Each structure stands twice: as C-alpha cells, then as structure tokens.
Amino acid sequence: MKKELVPSWLELLLTTQFFTICMSHLSSARNECNLFCIDCEAPQVAFCYYCRQRHHSTHRVIQVRRSSYHDVVRVAELHDILDISDVQTYVINSATVVFLNERPQQQRVCGVSVVKASSSSYSCESCNRALLDAFRFCSLGCNLKGIKEDMETTVVMGNKTDYTSNDDDMDLSTGSTANTENNRESYSDAEYCEKPPPTKTTRHRRKGIPRRAPFF
Template identity: 75%
Template structure:
C-alpha cells in the first residue's frame, strides 16, 4: 500500500467483526464467520464456510485466524493482492502472519513498556515495539499512515509564489509615488499655499582652527 494505492475492500475488512455465529447456519458445526471475499463489491463483511460454497465459490476469499484473541491473516494469502512490505510479520504456528488491527498495549509499566523502551524499531502510528525494521505493526496502522501521508502531501504545482507578485506591486507603487513627488504640481494654488519643505543642507564640521604662530 504505497503511493496512496488503497484497495476499496481493505477498510471493510478492518472494520468487520469476525468469529461471530452465522445467522444462516445456526445449527451447523462450522458456522463461524471467519472468511472474507475481496471480489464482492457489495460484501457486508465476514461469512462462514457454508456461505462460501454457496455464494463465493469462484471468488477470491481470505481466511481470518486468531492469535491471542486478535485477528491475523497469513501473508501467503495477501502477498499477491496487497502490498504489505511495511508491516511487521510474525511467525505463529509455523505460518507467517500479519495482524489486522492495532493491539491495545499498557504504557508505562510491565514487560511491554520495557520492550518498547529498549526496542530500536517502533510503529509510526501506535509506537508499539517492533521486532524488525518495519514501519507499522498492523494493516490498520499501515492504512492510517497512508491517509496521513496523503493529507500532508501538497502537489508542487498548487504552490503559488505570492512573494514575486508582491515585490512587483511594491516596486510599481514605489516608482509611481516617486514620480508624483518629483513631478511639477498641477494645482498652482495648492502648491503656493503648501510649499514643499525646504531641503536642509548640512555642512561638514570644520576642522580644528589653526592659530597664527607666535613670534
């Protein structure tokens, strides 16, 4: 997700609550909503195994998994459809995964605070300590970072050089005013009643007077 390229389905993925019971298959055994379709433009979120075979059999579907009560997805399922090169990866159950959203952390005390203070790498959004030189700890923080970059970046062509315009205006006004001051007065009566102030001529101070020599 570099250069502001954010897929339309990503925000829905991050906002979806997974591992709920599918209302269409309450009596089934595999009725947890832990699947997500990236091809359905009108997708409403997660669905279960039976919904996939019925409505998404030909679509691209990714499976959401759980690690310490947090949602993760395998890198192998995302590498072909999403740029995750800036997101910290973890190895869980022999599989490389990334976290979907930012995980809450206790600040100021405990083991997590010690790790954060001694870590050389931190998430640019939530400041979570990272294991490797990545920018973000999760897909959610990556998305927030992209939005901030898009908000603060200003195209060069939109910048207006007001300084040059002001300089030109000031120079024209100055020249115009000087011309009016130096020119002859058009109203003779006004010039007669309001003569221009006389120019004060200052002479240089005379040197030390030289006295005639005493004989």
C-alpha cells in the same frame, strides 16, 4: 503499501467483525464466521465455511485467524493482492502473518494501566508501537491510516497560494512611486533654485515744493 495500490475492499476488511456464529448454520460444526470475500463489491459480513461453498466458491476469499484475541492474516494469502512491504510480519504457529488492526499497548497490573517498556529502536509511525524489525507500521490498519494522513498533507500543500510574485510586484510598484516622488521633489528644488531673486525697487521722494495752479 502505496496509496495508488490501496484496494477498495481493504477498509471494509478492517472494520468487519469476525468469529461470530453463522446464523444460517447454527447446528453445524464449522459455523464460525472467519472468511472474507474480496470479489463481492456489495457491503458484506464475515461468513463461515458452508456459506463459502454455497455463495463464494469461485471468488477470492481471505481467511482470518486469531492470535491473542487479535485478528491476523497469513502473508501467503495477501502477497499477490496487497502490498504489505511496510507492515511488520510475525511468525505464529510456523506461519508468517500480519495483524489487521492496531493493538492496545497498555497492560493492567493490579488494576492500573501500565505501558510496557521496550528496548527496540523501531516503532510504528502511526501508533508508536515498538517493532521487531525495520518496518514502518505494526498492522494493516496503521498502514492505511498513514496513507490517509499522507494524502491529506498532499492536498493541503497543493491548496497553498504563492504570494511571492504579488509581494514583489507590490514592492516594485511602491519603489517606482517613491522614486517618482523623489524625482519630482528634486526637479522642484532645482526649478526653485534657478529662479532669479526678485529686483528691489527704490521709491524716491519727490523734491521741492509742489506747484499749484493759480486761482482765478
């Protein structure tokens, strides 16, 4: 399932509680709520066979089934409306199905939770459950979770700022300044060396006896 092919009703399907008794048909035989409509955009709950005949007769409806107390859907009902190429499929009662949500991986032995070991070389990328074949996810729920994580990673990578050009400019600027200072120092040294040494002046002592004007 690709992120651009995720329908708006999928997350609602995965969070809907099925196999409850329809309150509108308590006395009827087929009053188990195991149907879901993908055409109704408003928030809804699961409904029974009689509700379908009355309110959803022209809509596209998915029937949810049970396998070992977990909800499954037949692949035949999904292949035209949903991309499930990454989800592990199972054959139950001669029908190929996929699980809706992640299943617990722990078993209780004498009151202690034990994780069942598996020799499979394939595992779910979301919950790490062992898979039978080379699929990426064990259920539709894990597939959707993996898509959301990929989208979050894409957003984070897109918000990163590239500071390479600024650093390069800074280095160039610093280097230019350093070169200028070196040139100034070299020029000053050359200028200092070109100045002639100061000339020494010898002071001569006056010879002879000083003559004074006569007093009259």
